[in-house]
Amino acid sequence: GLKAIPMRAETGPIGGDLSHEFIVLAETGESAVYCNSDVLNLPVPGEEIDYDGDLTPVIKQWTSVYAATEDVHDAARFDREVPAANKLHTRGIEVGQIFYFGTKYSDTMKATVAGPDGAEVAVHGGSYGVGVSRLVGAIIEACHDDAGIKWPEAVAPFKVAILNLKQGADDTDAACEQLYRELTAKGVDVLYDDTDQRAGAKFAAADLIGIPWQILVGPKGLAEGKLEVKRRSDGARENLSPAEVVARLTS
Structure with a gap:
């Protein structure tokens, strides 16, 4: 009953060129978000996905639909790309975040590996985190009624x-x-x-x-x-x- 939507987000002090927050939509959430409502209907990757294989099609499917937090929201692009009937401006709870650093840190540390041709290339880095304590609040937001919680x-x-x-x-x-x-x-x-x-x-x-x-x-x-x-x-x-x-x- 819980679906987290990847949305472009600010990288913050940790740096890097790209970041996505995983947002569970909830009116009480701390983050304002903008997205094409089509993203809510995308199929969540399941056990049939080969995570050791080429994940490019899955990544493109999820990142080609407009979805962004308020910090990086592009109003002009939102108006241009998203049909009026699909425009969704709401709030959400951040339950995870991923960062792509590129060579931001490896260049400084001179962290390299040998490529297929033997030439040394800088390591591309990234990181991710899951907000375990935030998940509790997100689950309650997604699974409740007027009488109280409905724990899965x-x-x-x-x-x-x-x-x-x-x-x-x-x-x-x-x-x-x-x-x-x-x-x-x-x-x-x-x-x-x-x-x-x-x-x-x-x-x-x-x-x-x-x-x-x-x-x-x-x-x-x-x-x-x-x-x-x-x-x-x-x-x-x-x-x-x-x-x-x-x-x-x-x-």
Whole structure:
């Protein structure tokens, strides 16, 4: 659910002739950006790409469409190249940046290698960085609704939240604790809400935190041998037996 768009950017103090920031579009982002909306529909390179081969076609595909941060935005080119219907001026979060130095540093350090003909040539340099802490904010911006976060399972702090809807009752306490033991024994990261809050407050907190799966354990459902499972991403709900819940969340 997260797509970072490469955009021409200022090189800053690090120098070099070319730089691209990888921007996740978000109205709360710190960077103002301008782009042709066609760039949003370009296919992200996948496993089929030979990264040891010629990447020129992929690079041309992504850099031929106008996309730039405010610092290097060319208003005249933007007006000339981008159709009015495709002009997008918004904000974004920088989650990575790459720099091409050319021979800026290798010339000074006299860093050379022998070319195919044996002649010494200066090394061309570059660097890249990924803003790991920035990714958290970007993921939340891309994966949320009015109730709170909707963590993708791959990066969620917990996979499952168990909500005890009648804390202190022997049946719900025992069912929650058994479920917690079974899931954790199978390697599932579980957050157990055993607070004395009312059910409505627990529902709101679980949605706000955004754990991908919620298991609602209440006396009425237990009397029928069922637990309610809610998927945070789309709100889908199912009533399953405890054994079915464990099987579903560990498959």
